[in-house]
Amino acid sequence: MADKTIKTNSGEEIALAELKYQDENAASDVYYLSEISPDSLVKIYEKLEWTPEGKLGVKISTGESNKSNHLRPALIGKLVKQVGGVIVECNTAYGGNRTETAKRWQTVKEHGYLDIAPCDILDEEGTETLKVDGYARIPENIVGSHFRNYGSFLVLSHFKGHLMGGFGGALKNISIGFASTAGKINIHTAGKSRDAWMECVQDEFTESMADASKSIIDAVGGRIVFINVMNRLSIDCDCDGNPHEPEMKDVGILASSNPVALDQACVDLVYASKDNTASLRARMEKQRGIHILETAEKIGIGERAYKLVDLDE
Secondary structure, three states: OOEEEEEOOOOOOEEEEEEEEEOOOOEEEEEOOOOOOHHHHHHHHHHHOOOOOEEEEEEOOOOOOOOOOOOOOHHHHHHHHOOOOEEEEEEOOOOOOOOOHHHHHHHHHHOOHHHOOEEEEEEOOEEEEOOOOOOOOOEEEEHHHHHHHEEEEEEEOOOHHHOOOEEEEEEHHHHOOOEEEEHHHHHOOOOOOOOOOOOOOOOHHHHHHHHHHHHHHOOOOOOOEEEEOOEEEOOOOOOOOOOOOOOOOOOOOEEOOHHHHHHHHHHHHHHHHHOOOOHHHHHHHOOHHHHHHHHHHHHOOOOOOOOEEEOOO
């Protein structure tokens, strides 16, 4: 195993031994493909051998502007159509193109998502409160009222840096991503407010993201799977309308039923790469992004250890 390697989308070889939490005996598989294409998304999804129950929501970020690095319809369209999913999103909690429902619908349309699938703004008609069992920081999470219309979710995430969280992957997509406007403020303030921004200790924020993630997974009874696409690896989130240009080359696509292991594998790949990762690592470390994974494991979402399964072989 010590000599086993994977090859990234850019052709770099990374030894599995360099991936900190890679463990051949781990309970969770994380699947990997170096090619980033519509066919690869379908292939890695099918490898999960998962059948959704009820109406399927496909959770993505539809992006702030055409300069944002969100997953484009041309990449995800084939998979979304194949699974018959509805693209789901929630309004944001900051000034921009997606704070109000009308603006959000306009952005969804302009970015081409209505051309590949039905879409649903989950908090368009109100909110619902989910309890967080065994929480670290916040006892409740606030999501859109349409959340309960779905029996299962496929979470398609663009892995990248994040100004406040350090990095954004599957856990960020189901915590901040599923939260309504009030829910986003609740998470960002670690439960101190639902209508006004205020200062929050950084670790309390990431702990709140972990709590919100757990509420989503518990609410759907585990009927949820996750795919992370490691392309356009900017230090900035897709909520940034003018993000920094990526310095690190594309890596590939990863998938798992365990979002903690999945995000950890992506983090490990960044740290193991000999590419120009300095800015992305600095962003992660400045915001102590790793703490969301520490907390998520502690409160029982999933273990960080994983077995990387290379589908390129």
